[in-house]
Amino acid sequence: MPHSHSQNNLTGKVFDIKELAVYDGPGIRTTVFLKGCPLRCSWCHNPEGLSPRPQVMVNASACLHCGKCRVEGCALIDTGVCSGCGKCLRLCPGGYRKISGRIYTPEALTERLMRASAMYGSDGGVTFSGGEPTLQHEFLAAVLDLLRKEMDESGRRFTLGMQTCGYCGGEVFADIVRRLDFLFFDIKHTDSDAHRRYTGVSNELILSNLRRLGELCVPFIARLPLIPGVNDSPGDIEAAARLLDTPDLRRCLIRVELLPYNMAAGAKYSMVGRSYEPDFDEGTPRVDLTPFTARGIDASVL
Ligand code: SF4
Ligand code: SF4
Numbered sequence: 001m002p003h004s005h006s007q008n009n010l011t012g013k014v015f016d017i018k019e020l021a022v023y024d025g026p027g028i029r030t031t032v033f034l035k036g037c038p039l040r041c042s043w044c045h046n047p048e049g050l051s052p053r054p055q056v057m058v059n060a061s062a063c064l065h066c067g068k069c070r071v072e073g074c075a076l077i078d079t080g081v082c083s084g085c086g087k088c089l090r091l092c093p094g095g096y097r098k099i100s101g102r103i104y105t106p107e108a109l110t111e112r113l114m115r116a117s118a119m120y121g122s123d124g125g126v127t128f129s130g131g132e133p134t135l136q137h138e139f140l141a142a143v144l145d146l147l148r149k150e151m152d153e154s155g156r157r158f159t160l161g162m163q164t165c166g167y168c169g170g171e172v173f174a175d176i177v178r179r180l181d182f183l184f185f186d187i188k189h190t191d192s193d194a195h196r197r198y199t200g201v202s203n204e205l206i207l208s209n210l211r212r213l214g215e216l217c218v219p220f221i222a223r224l225p226l227i228p229g230v231n232d233s234p235g236d237i238e239a240a241a242r243l244l245d246t247p248d249l250r251r252c253l254i255r256v257e258l259l260p261y262n263m264a265a266g267a268k269y270s271m272v273g274r275s276y277e278p279d280f281d282e283g284t285p286r287v288d289l290t291p292f293t294a295r296g297i298d299a300s301v302l
Contacts, residue, residue: 035052042279058097106139
């Protein structure tokens, strides 16, 4: 049975909380990374955010291979899936193991976020990222509502934002977006086949949510990860600009941000016991803002 807000057993899994974030929206923010993602982008640099389950992360380059972490009853050894029990963490002499996927109730996460709220000012606030935050939409909606309640009760104002790949049901999308002051919406590829090849899913749902965003008219920043040979051709960038250039979207589009591929994307894969095997030739992507600026869309490179 799905959870509802009134049920007190609603919990969410968080794989990181970053304070004093300055690239995840206006002002000084706390960014919450919710665990689990329905996409498998070939260039993903947060492999610990993919699985919705808790996971142990090992600093593979420091590990002594001493075997002290092999505990009796370890679910990872027995079943191949870590339960997040944390027993092995205490046994590692170097502290090279940590759990990704801490469980919070909406109340506990809200309290944690309110502790930093004096720094937010009126511009800053909280941004929910991932993984894909809408995958835990009931938990996310509950936390957003609690944060609004805190604002109402304290008379303080700060802003609530989200970074999303846009891949979720239309009702879920609208339900979350209505609770936000702004969002970052990723555009990875305008061509459905290419989208499926590089992210594992086609883009129809994402494009329909983008249109929905235009109707809801919540301010948004379009983020384009620029991946060499995947979506950086003149035609690809032109198609992305054309996609955004509708009257509905232009009313609420704040700007476009291009995020050129970072060669360090694979750094964390060994920590979750995986190897990084991008499905493209790593290098520097072509960066071109003119398809946006020629249309009068504010665009910048991050
Ligand atoms: S946290 Fe450690 S001991 Fe527990 S299941 Fe995962 S790997 Fe095994
Ligand atoms: S206990 Fe720590 S150092 Fe030893 S094998 Fe396990 S992770 Fe590596």
